[in-house]
Amino acid sequence: MDSDKLVQLLIDLVGTDKVSTAGSVIEEHSIDKWLVGHPPDVVVFAESTADVVAVMEFASQQEVAVTTRGAGAGYVGGAVPVKGGIVISVARMNAIREINTDDGVAIVEPGVITGDLQEAVRKQGWFYPPDPASLKECSIGGNVATNAGGPHCLKYGVTRHYILGLEVVLADGSVARLGGRCHKDKTGFDLIGMFVGSEGLLGIVTEITCRIIPHPPARAMLSASFQSFADAAAAVQAVLGGGFLPAALEISDKFTLNAARDHVGSGLIPEGQSHLLVEIDGQAESVNSEIRAVGSLLNDLGCLTLETAENEAGCEAIWEIRRAFSYSLRATGLTKLNEDIVVPRGKLVELVAFCEQLQQQCGMPIACFGHAGDGNIHVNIMVDGIDDPVVRVRSDEALDCLFREVIRLGGRISGEHGIGIAKKRWFDGAIDSGALDLHQRLKVALDPKDILNPGKFV
Ligand SMILES: Cc1cc2nc3c(=O)[nH]c(=O)nc-3n(C[C@H](O)[C@H](O)[C@H](O)COP(=O)(O)OP(=O)(O)OC[C@H]3O[C@@H](n4cnc5c(N)ncnc54)[C@H](O)[C@@H]3O)c2cc1C
Numbered sequence: 001m002d003s004d005k006l007v008q009l010l011i012d013l014v015g016t017d018k019v020s021t022a023g024s025v026i027e028e029h030s031i032d033k034w035l036v037g038h039p040p041d042v043v044v045f046a047e048s049t050a051d052v053v054a055v056m057e058f059a060s061q062q063e064v065a066v067t068t069r070g071a072g073a074g075y076v077g078g079a080v081p082v083k084g085g086i087v088i089s090v091a092r093m094n095a096i097r098e099i100n101t102d103d104g105v106a107i108v109e110p111g112v113i114t115g116d117l118q119e120a121v122r123k124q125g126w127f128y129p130p131d132p133a134s135l136k137e138c139s140i141g142g143n144v145a146t147n148a149g150g151p152h153c154l155k156y157g158v159t160r161h162y163i164l165g166l167e168v169v170l171a172d173g174s175v176a177r178l179g180g181r182c183h184k185d186k187t188g189f190d191l192i193g194m195f196v197g198s199e200g201l202l203g204i205v206t207e208i209t210c211r212i213i214p215h216p217p218a219r220a221m222l223s224a225s226f227q228s229f230a231d232a233a234a235a236v237q238a239v240l241g242g243g244f245l246p247a248a249l250e251i252s253d254k255f256t257l258n259a260a261r262d263h264v265g266s267g268l269i270p271e272g273q274s275h276l277l278v279e280i281d282g283q284a285e286s287v288n289s290e291i292r293a294v295g296s297l298l299n300d301l302g303c304l305t306l307e308t309a310e311n312e313a314g315c316e317a318i319w320e321i322r323r324a325f326s327y328s329l330r331a332t333g334l335t336k337l338n339e340d341i342v343v344p345r346g347k348l349v350e351l352v353a354f355c356e357q358l359q360q361q362c363g364m365p366i367a368c369f370g371h372a373g374d375g376n377i378h379v380n381i382m383v384d385g386i387d388d389p390v391v392r393v394r395s396d397e398a399l400d401c402l403f404r405e406v407i408r409l410g411g412r413i414s415g416e417h418g419i420g421i422a423k424k425r426w427f428d429g430a431i432d433s434g435a436l437d438l439h440q441r442l443k444v445a446l447d448p449k450d451i452l453n454p455g456k457f458v
Pocket residue numbers: 032033067068069070071072073074075077078079090110131132133134137138139140141142143144145146147148149150151199200201203204205206416417453
């Protein structure tokens with residue numbers, strides 16, 4: 001269908017103010033936070049489930065591609081409409097419909113910004129734990145579609161563990177309401193699990209019932225530095241093996257620390273070649289005793305420096321060190337290919353040793369930091385001149401080597417960000433052939449005309 005006709009029919013369906021082809025709107029909806037974009041023909045700003053249903057019924061009849069967009073803060077090109085067609089933005093569906101602490105639920109529209117939900121729940125003394133670093137800009141719908149995680153997922157689990165109910169509009173415009181406000185539910189298949197992480201390929205999420213839990217009243221933190229990455233990784237195992245389950249356990253390597261020293265000043269970043277951040281939360285008395293016990297454990301393990309924070313300001317100052325890492329790597333002026341790979345926790349040292357060897361081989365620096373407790377390390381290949389095709393081939397070769405090694409170690413090519421288009425090339429080789437076939441069969445069953453987010457990994 002020609003573009004003008006498509007736009008007119010959509011205006012007839014949902015109204016002029018919800019449909020745009022303005023240059024700036026098309027540009028904004030062509031790309032997320034990854035490198036490559038593609039323009040849609042038109043953007044529809046849905047304001048209700050009824051709008052989404054109308055667009056999908058129409059798109060299904062006309063066989064027009066539809067790509068859903070939350071906040072566009074994805075790291076893998078998931079919201080990029082590679083086949084053009086319609087981008088359906090749920091950004092205007094941003095109401096928090098209900099927070100009910102008696103039931104331990106929050107019911108939200110998909111465009112709600114994750115940080116806004118956390119704050120609203122926190123005001124009532126409750127907690128929505130999944131905490132992607134992008135939480136001030138990403139949406140809950142996007143988090144559901146990517147099964148987002150973050151530092152606190154070591155203790156609290158990822159987005160999937162906080163989704164009790166979903167309303168989903170399917171490719172043909174039909175609506176399915178899954179789960180509800182009960183914290184346990186074994187009434188049929190785990191269909192919620194099928195949609196969480198489906199990256200907009202199986203349906204469009206239009207309402208989410210989230211599980212919320214009481215907010216721990218106290219927290220304290222440790223910032224420890226070590227002579228080597230291996231020492232810090234050994235400390236991770238010792239903390240967990242010692243019977244402690246920190247709220248967060250974050251590790252960084254020497255390239256990351258040096259970049260942070262250059263960017264924020266060496267006074268703020270402790271000496272040493274590796275850094276460990278430990279957060280303990282819970283009731284004040286147990287936090288006090290646990291933080292001391294973990295601190296003395298780290299001392300016994302020979303950490304070079306150890307700082308303890310027992311109040312909010314001190315904890316935030318330690319988190320600032322962690323938050324500085326990403327910005328410091330960007331400040332190097334190199335392009336950061338951030339690969340959120342995950343390996344079994346016992347393989348962390350092997351992984352980082354491999355990355356040190358890989359950087360010699362490919363001639364590009366590699367920075368590793370992230371969620372040590374989960375084995376989910378962000379491996380950042382730092383590329384100089386990414387627009388140069390020769391450099392691009394070399395960086396792709398480095399990624400080939402990295403992903404091959406991750407798979408050899410029993411790991412996965414994405415722990416958080418998803419596959420999108422960024423990792424499409426590696427997807428088939430990264431999962432079992434039976435699992436790949438199941439992905440394809442599900443896609444065909446739910447979206448036989450391949451109109452939902454086409455051109456991606458299934
Ligand atoms: C600085 C930075 C830090 C980050 N840190 C983390 C991190 O710590 N942990 C982490 O997990 N991720 C992280 N990310 C990646 C990203 O923020 C997450 O993937 C996030 O969940 C994307 O949400 P979004 O609303 O921006 O989704 P979008 O980018 O808009 O979309 C992402 C995917 O979800 C689909 N989608 C969006 N909304 C819906 C919906 N309502 N129904 C169906 N499909 C939908 C899209 O089609 C697309 O495939 C980071 C990104 C940045 C830029």
